[in-house]
Amino acid sequence: MNQRSYFTHLDALESEAIHIMREVAAECTNPVLLFSGGKDSVVLLRLAEKAFRPSRFPFPLMHIDTGHNFPEVIEFRDYRAKELGERLIVRSMEDSIQRGRVVLRSGNQSRNPFQSITLLDAIEEFGFDACIGGARRDEEKARAKERIFSFRDEFGQWDPKNQRPELWSLYNTRTHPGENIRVFPISNWTELDIWEYIGREQLEIPSIYFAHEREVIVRDNGLLPISYLVQPKAGEHVQNMMVRFRTVGDMSCTCPVASHAKNVEEIIAETALTRITERGATRMDDQTSEASMELRKREGYF
Amino acid sequence: MSVVENVGLEHAELLRFITAGSVDDGKSTLIGRLLHDSKSIFEDQLNAIAKTSNKRGMEKVDLSLLTDGLQAEREQGITIDVAYRYFTTPKRKFIIADTPGHEQYTRNMVTGASTANLAIILIDARKGVLTQSRRHAYLASLVGIPHLVVAINKMDLVGYSEDVFNQIRTEFSAFLQGLGSRSVEYIPMSALVGDMVVERGDNLGWYSGQPLLDYLETIDIKQDVNTHDFRFPVQWVSRPQTEAMHDFRGYMGRIESGSVHVGDTVTVLPSGLTSRVKEILFYNGTLETAFAPQSVTLTIEDHLDISRGDMLVNGGEPPRVTREFDAMLCWLSEQSFDPGRKYIVKHTTHMIKGLIARIDYRVDINTMNHEVVDALTMNDIARIGIKVQQPLVIDAYTQNRGTGCFILIDEVSNNTVAAGMIC
Structure with a gap:
């Protein structure tokens, strides 16, 4: 049998991502890998293992903690970093708020848009010149036009008009002091690819990705999980439902979907059949305007 | 059960393609049709474009809006180069590089x-072979795309005429022969109606x-990569610095072409020293054989003494080791070529001045004529001679895409200013 026939689309995506990570390690002075505990960054960690073992990772891991994360995810984040024996840096929005760097209108509003401030502060604090992240082009149309090596100016801004042409796999990693590059090794992966890879590699992920019973309310056509951040308003009815999360972001605006998928195979079956994009189903902050993601990215969002 | 079988994609291959044409040729409609009929469009995306179609006073959903751009593009009436789109069928995963047709x-x-x-x-189909069709075919051949599909679209507007199709095919194949294109397929279609895109439709019965x-x-895309010349640019040298692995030196990289087996003799270039492959490591195991494009x-x-920028090679034709070479160059930057300046050349894992x-000449991509010039501006294609430090x-790029391509970077602005294909 010809070995080539076993080189599947997942193998191709994996090899591309490994190549990208090694380019970062070789050419950037002080890179960091952004690890949130979410499924995309779990995949990034496996790819980093494949890129660098038997050596340690040539970069630390960092999480920007909004303070609105699901406790299961934070627990998983710490567990996974420890298991890998890699250094984890946590910078929290709570600190940015205390120091007056982030000013919120109310205590329980979504913190997703303000992560950029804490992230940019952390980049400055450590002098990172490259941040490896788990964003994918299929997530959203502003992402569809983003480079794998996405250049940001001194203010962390993404200028969609002024991106460097990216040809073959010859990545331009050069920056001036103060500038940095966001690197997205899984740019070409779709949600389904991520799940298939998690299944194939038997990766552990936080429990809230699987169907579980949870108190939710229906608000603005989506389900919202009840927590200290989200309480029912008058007329809203709390229900106990079997749900799972497709993304694990800010608890105040990350919506679960009704599901009975208890394992990765069942999630893959549901994902292949699903009729709503991942962000459309689960992120209320992306629905505020057609261009919300684009605007946040221009301000330095991940 | 049948659901799970349908989505068993683990063995699907990856195919990347580009669509060349303008909005007027129905390019956006074709992409929209592929995504829609292969059931790759999600309800919320469909709702969003239905809303927009409505707002713009259209009667039905305009599939071309699926490839509509960013707010910055709409506000400023510009288009930003390449957008990537994805769809998957049980047989393959596809990546479309969607490039706007007009400017740049x-x-x-x-x-x-x-x-x-x-x-x-x-x-x-109404307009036949235009200057831009030849331009697209020339660029596709310049960049070494192995396969061409000539989609003769809007067949509904020429009464699905077989004669029209045959005329266009005859005219265009004569042109393509001159370019040396090998794998070419002509398909008549109507992206708007849906004939011959995903479904055969009822109107093109004469097309077999x-x-x-x-x-x-x-x-078949397995032969798209050069399979006989082993090329392994070293990306990174792994030295774990632990007690147990004190003497370990692993050369990490991606195989650009060919394959390698344990025990193979490899030559390290540019030094010319040789050795044999002891192990091929991948994650926590070893392989007997590895091939392009695996990262191992x-x-x-x-x-x-081997470091980043060196290349391990074996088999077939040996590569050239040189400080001077000729190339076809595409100038990408708004800032014109400055003959007095040195640029940074990035080739495989090497960056040098x-x-x-x-x-030598610039190619007029509308006529393919050669012109003598002493300057290069954005979108120019030229044959040049280059010297490196x-x-x-x-x-040669035609023999090996991975080891035949390079980019030029401006050392002051750090922008990527040109792309080169070695002759």
Whole structure:
């Protein structure tokens, strides 16, 4: 049998991502890998293992903690970093708020848009010149036009008009002091690819990705999980439902979907059949305007 | 059960393609049709474009809006080079590099085409072969895209006429022969109605070939990579610095072409020293054989001084090791070429200084005529001679895409200013 026939689309995506990570390690002075505990960054960690073992990772891991994360995810984040024996840096929005760097209108509003401030502060604090992240082009149309090596100016801004042409796999990693590059090794992966890879590699992920019973309310056509951040308003009815999360972001605006998928195979079956994009189903902050993601990215969002 | 079987995609291959054509040729409608009929459009995306279609006073949902751009583009009436789109069928995963048709066409198409296995060239059946069709085919051949599909679209507007199709095919194949294109397929279609895109439809009964999606799913792409010349640019040297692995030196990289087996003799270039492959490591296991485009780690029998930028090679034709070479260059930057400046050349894993020593000619991409010039501006394609600071290990681009391509970076602005294909 010809070995080539076993080189599947997942193998191709994996090899591309490994190549990208090694380019970062070789050419950037002080890179960091952004690890949130979410499924995309779990995949990034496996790819980093494949890129660098038997050596340690040539970069630390960092999480920007909004303070609105699901406790299961934070627990998983710490567990996974420890298991890998890699250094984890946590910078929290709570600190940015205390120091007056982030000013919120109310205590329980979504913190997703303000992560950029804490992230940019952390980049400055450590002098990172490259941040490896788990964003994918299929997530959203502003992402569809983003480079794998996405250049940001001194203010962390993404200028969609002024991106460097990216040809073959010859990545331009050069920056001036103060500038940095966001690197997205899984740019070409779709949600389904991520799940298939998690299944194939038997990766552990936080429990809230699987169907579980949870108190939710229906608000603005989506389900919202009840927590200290989200309480029912008058007329809203709390229900106990079997749900799972497709993304694990800010608890105040990350919506679960009704599901009975208890394992990765069942999630893959549901994902292949699903009729709503991942962000459309689960992120209320992306629905505020057609261009919300684009605007946040221009301000330095991940 | 049947659901799970349908989505068993683990063995699907990856095919990257580019669509060349303008909005007028129905390019956006074709992409929209492929995504829609292969059930890759989500309800919320469909709702969003239905809303927009409505707002713009259209009667039905305009599928071309699926490839509509960013707010910045709409506000400023500009289009930003390449957008990537994805769809999957049980047989393959597809990545479309969607490049806008009009302004800065050369730069955008070259960028999108650089990684493509296949290009779809759209021809409007009413208009026949136009200058831009020839331009697209020339660029596709320049960038070495192995397969071409000539999609003769809008057949509904010429009464699905077989004669019209045959005329266009005859005219265009004569042109393509001159370019040396090998794998070419002509498909008549109506992206608007849906004939011969995903479904055969009822209107093109005289056409015995495959509909577009069938063709995309089944065309053989295994031979697109050079399989005989082993090329392994070293990306990173792994030295774990632990007690147990004190002497371990692993050479990490991606195989650009060919394959490697344990025990193979490899030559390290540019030094010319040789050794044998001791192990091929991948994650927590070892392999007997590895092939392009796998990313692996190699260990060798001897202690040689090997670092990033070196290349391990074996088999077939040896590469050239040289400080001077000729290339076809596409100038990408708004800032014109400055003959007094040195640029940074990035080739495989090597970054060194270089200068353009001469410009032989510029190609007029509408007529393919050669012109004598002493300057290069954005979208120019030219044959040049280049000199670099240290020897590079190169192959001709037509023999080996991975080791035959390079980019030029402006050392002051750090922008990528040109893309080169070695002759």
